[in-house]
Amino acid sequence: MNEVTETRRVAAPPDAVRDAMADVEGFVRSAGFDDVEVDGEAVRVANQVGPAEIELELAVVEREGAALAYEQREGIFESMWTEYVVEPLAGGDECEVTARTEFALDVPVVGDVLDATVIERQRRTELNAQLDWLAAQT
Template sequence: MKTVTRTRTILASPEAVRAAMLDTEPFTNSAGFDEVSVDDRTIRVANSVGIAEINLVLEVVDDPDAVIAYE
């Protein structure tokens, strides 16, 4: 399976960033998907690409090294 990692610097405290990330729906929506819905530990995202629509169902997983991780 391929993975994607994105890094960016945020001028805020680590606690503020963690709190924003744990508010899963707005955090995921900020990535620019056309549609986002969150139901407990399931995240559904959709994006239109030309004539196609991509739909992903992501499951949040426990990862002690991450604030949020999903597969």
């Protein structure tokens, strides 16, 4: 499994950050995907990464300690999940948000077009964009 983790201190109470994440469509869209559709617990995203277009079907899931988590149901990965953990900081008016994605590539599908390095770089950009969005929303 490959892992991408980004952590950011957000100048807002944990509940405000969790409330912003509850806008799943807005939060996922803030990653910069070309297309986002949310239907209940199902989330579909599409994005151009280099020469390849990636389409994923995700499902929002419960994960212990996570304010939001989702897993791939259909897509290019053998497996992929992302979780967002919100930890209060002293005083309660700030928090630390950790976004973590783990993935395993489905090599026969991906081939030479995408490798783990390209995916990690793209995912790091997406997670940082989401953390920027959270800071701006709260």
